[in-house]
Amino acid sequence: AAVAVLISGTGSNMLALLDAMAADGFARPVLVLSNRPDAAGLAKAAARGVATAVVDHRDFRGDRAGFDAAIDAELTRAGAEIVCLAGFMRILGADFVTARAGRMLNIHPSLLPKYPGLDTHARALAAGDVVHGCTVHEVTPELDAGPMVGQARCAVLPGDTPDLLAARVHGLEHQLYPAALRRFVAGEREPVLLEG
Ligand code: GRF
Numbered sequence: 211a212a213v214a215v216l217i218s219g220t221g222s223n224m225l226a227l228l229d230a231m232a233a234d235g236f237a238r239p240v241l242v243l244s245n246r247p248d249a250a251g252l253a254k255a256a257a258r259g260v261a262t263a264v265v266d267h268r269d270f271r272g273d274r275a276g277f278d279a280a281i282d283a284e285l286t287r288a289g290a291e292i293v294c295l296a297g298f299m300r301i302l303g304a305d306f307v308t309a310r311a312g313r314m315l316n317i318h319p320s321l322l323p324k325y326p327g328l329d330t331h332a333r334a335l336a337a338g339d340v341v342h343g344c345t346v347h348e349v350t351p352e353l354d355a356g357p358m359v360g361q362a363r364c365a366v367l368p369g370d371t372p373d374l375l376a377a378r379v380h381g382l383e384h385q386l387y388p389a390a391l392r393r394f395v396a397g398e399r400e401p402v403l404l405e406g
Pocket of ligand 1: 219223224296298318319344380
């Protein structure tokens with residue numbers, strides 16, 4: 211399967227996916243695309259010989275449909291069959307998402323359905339949760355709400371701060387996303403469940 215990864219920043223999840231595909235060959239990366247020209251992940255992808263593209267959201271102020279169409283054109287040009295959102299910080303429109311139903315994944319730093327949206331680690335701490343983690347899910351028009359493809363859990367420790375908890379979850383993400391994508395590409399629908 212031809213996989214495209216969408217990023218906005220460091221791209222550590224994107225790197226984990228590229229390295230897993232390079233190691234096992236269960237899929238092949240055809241594009242890494244960012245909405246930000248300065249995303250550090252772009253250089254990392256290029257260094258691994260993966261094609262990159264930028265669709266700068268600032269060129270499409272107030273034109274969400276135009277932004278989505280520009281991304282769709284890049285994905286089509288690259289022949290992407292599966293799209294992985296990995297730290298991609300823009301919300302894609304319902305038309306774009308619906309057109310790729312069942313072929314687009316996202317990783318979110320919480321045990322969905324708990325804490326969709328932002329600031330998930332601070333919210334878990336504020337709630338006094340003793341377990342936290344991350345989820346890979348199929349992308350649907352509703353934010354952070356699609357069918358689960360995998361989940362990784364870790365303990366919340368005494369003295370945890372949002373940053374400490376985020377770092378622990380981030381490490382789990384790098385294990386979960388490749389395992390979840392591998393299973394998704396294989397057509398298996400049993401979710402990946404990891405204990406960190
Ligand atoms: C991660 O916390 C991920 O859960 C969220 O974006 C953050 C940055 O990811 N989706 P990355 O390091 O850029 O892959």
